[in-house]
Amino acid sequence: MAKVERPLSPHLGVYRFQITMTMSILHRITGVGLGLGTLLMAWWLIALAMGPGPFDLVQDVVSGWFGRLVLLGFTASLVFHFFNGIRHLAWDVGLGFALPTMRASGWTVAALTVIVTALIWIAGYSMRGI
Amino acid sequence: MSLRSPIARARGLGSAKEGTGHWWHQRVSAVALLALVVWFVVSLLMLTGADWATASGWLSNKVNAGLMLLLIVFLFYHLKLGLQVVIEDYVHGEAMKIVSLLLMSGACLAVGLACALAVLDVAFGG
Known part of the structure; x- marks a missing residue:
């Protein structure tokens, strides 16, 4: 049977920017990103179990400029997914549906x-200062 | 012979045979993670720049180890459920979809188990 090329709807490209669709796709993107981030958590925990040498290596990598950049992305993704997740849970109980x-x-x-991402990092740097 | 009508059998669980199970589990794990993630972020902030002795001392505390294990269970379950939907949405070939789902589930289980074993090792190992 020949496949008929039917038009797909909705054509996402013809929509102007809307905050709702941006939040929606970001929820998914940050979810996948956080999933990859669990590898960092696993590395940290396994290094902690292995001893001071492997643990210092993780701390060195994470405190370098690239490590900090990854950690900043990780923090922002987590904070976003956290608050947007609460937004989703509110919808699940029927709240906040008006446009x-x-x-x-x-x-x-x-x-x-x-x-909140800024506050977490300010707290992190002040902890380091003490 | 079943005395139930076809409509009674059709209602409730649907073609996926698990009804709202997936949706509900995702929500329950989300609510659990709201609390656990706040605890985890605060704990990590307290450990900023900590050396191995301090960090392993923190995880040797049985309350911390227990909360960490709870976090790991809910986190990797929530991750598996979320990634499952992403794969089901974007991977179209049936064979490719099943292979992707199996690999993803296996990866979540493996990384989650590695995390849990590391926690147990720090908390109970010598």
Whole structure:
């Protein structure tokens, strides 16, 4: 049977930017990213079990500029997925479905991600200073 | 012979045979992770720049080890459920889909188990 090339809907490319769709795809992207990030957690835990040598190696790699960049991405992804996940859970119990509310909660998640990620890093640097 | 009508059998669990199980498990693990992740991030902040003795001392505490094991269980289960949906959405060939799902599930199990064994080793190993 010949396959008929039917038009696919929706054509995502014809939509202008909307906060709702951006948050939606970011939830998935950060989810996959955090999944890869569990490898870092596994490395950290296994090194901790192996002893001071392997553990110092992890700490050295993580505190280098590239390690910090990865850790910053990891923190931001986690904070975003955390707050946007709460947004999803609210929908699951039937809250916040009105379009203006949905947009407002989307921007709130975006703002919280920036603020809380910054706070975590400020706390991290001040812990290091002590 | 079943006395149940066909409609009674069709209702409830649907063609996937597990009903809302996947959806519900994802939500339950999400709620558990909300609390566990806050604990984990705060703990890591306290351990910023810590040496091995301090970090392993922290994980030797049985409460910390227990919470870490809980985090690992919920985290890797939640990850498996999430990645499963991603694969089911984007991988179309049936054979490729099943292979991807098996590899993904196996990887989640393997990495999760490695994490759990490392925690147990620090908490109980000599």
